[in-house]
Amino acid sequence: MSHAVQPAAILVHESVDDPHAELWFAEPPGFLPLPLDNLLAEPGTPGADALRTAAAPLLESAPTEMARQKFVALLASGQRMLGALREFGTVHCAVGLHRDDVRGPADGGAQPLLSLLTVTWRDTSPAPRAATVARVAAELVDHEHIEYVDLPTGPLTLSESVLRPAADSGLPQLPLLQIHARLPHPDCRRLAVLTLSTTATARRQEYRTILRQVVETVRFEKPLGTLRH
Numbered sequence: 001m002s003h004a005v006q007p008a009a010i011l012v013h014e015s016v017d018d019p020h021a022e023l024w025f026a027e028p029p030g031f032l033p034l035p036l037d038n039l040l041a042e043p044g045t046p047g048a049d050a051l052r053t054a055a056a057p058l059l060e061s062a063p064t065e066m067a068r069q070k071f072v073a074l075l076a077s078g079q080r081m082l083g084a085l086r087e088f089g090t091v092h093c094a095v096g097l098h099r100d101d102v103r104g105p106a107d108g109g110a111q112p113l114l115s116l117l118t119v120t121w122r123d124t125s126p127a128p129r130a131a132t133v134a135r136v137a138a139e140l141v142d143h144e145h146i147e148y149v150d151l152p153t154g155p156l157t158l159s160e161s162v163l164r165p166a167a168d169s170g171l172p173q174l175p176l177l178q179i180h181a182r183l184p185h186p187d188c189r190r191l192a193v194l195t196l197s198t199t200a201t202a203r204r205q206e207y208r209t210i211l212r213q214v215v216e217t218v219r220f221e222k223p224l225g226t227l228r229h
Contacts, residue, residue, distance in 0.1 A: 022185070023119065023192050026217040028210055031094040031117055040083055085118065092119035096196075096210075100203065115198035115207065117214070122191045129184035130155045136182050136191070143180075145208075153218050156183040160208070162201065174199040179208055181215045192218070 027033070038054075041047025055075065062068040082093065096115035124132055133155045137146055143159040150156075163176045181194040196211040 024219045024223050025214055027094055028213055030098045031096045034093040034095060036082060036086065036093060039079055040086060088120060089122055090118050090120045113200045113203060115196055118195050120193045122193055124189060124191050126189050129188055132184045133157050151216060153220065154183060156181055175201055177201045177204060179211045181211055183218060186220050
């Protein structure tokens, strides 16, 4: 995967000032957040109008009616998947696109690698945060590389799993690598679960590093404090 020689610029997203935010973190280069509120907006709402406006140029540029219908079907399929994630407690999704240039031109040149970063809230039984992490780690059946980490923001556990689509699911039969980080909230009643998913299983170590970098930036209090108004 590509690594920049010069440090990447830090861009502060407007969501840092969201009064309803309960968790802050920095996304590394190569990730594009998905506007869940607009993509899953009810018909007739401003969010739905914004989605229709954004999609209009793509629909108009389609060469045929069949191509337009295919785009609409793909969008609807994506909305269904995002809706299922939201029902499961997911509050943030970002698509990652990186260049796999590890193998070099001799192996066909750099290839694009796709991933999905999600943040999901899960309720837990009230307990000290360290005890919650220990309990969660003990319950991670079929997970690998289980690790307990203590960071300034609090204790957490890291783990990895590989899922395979059911034969009748209609999905490509590719193994899906998922790297998870589970961080108990300071209220000791819920977990923030950060998951990085990709079918690029050969780049396990690189994606492990990416999620670890994201986790190290997590804060449960507004990170810029009184510097922003």
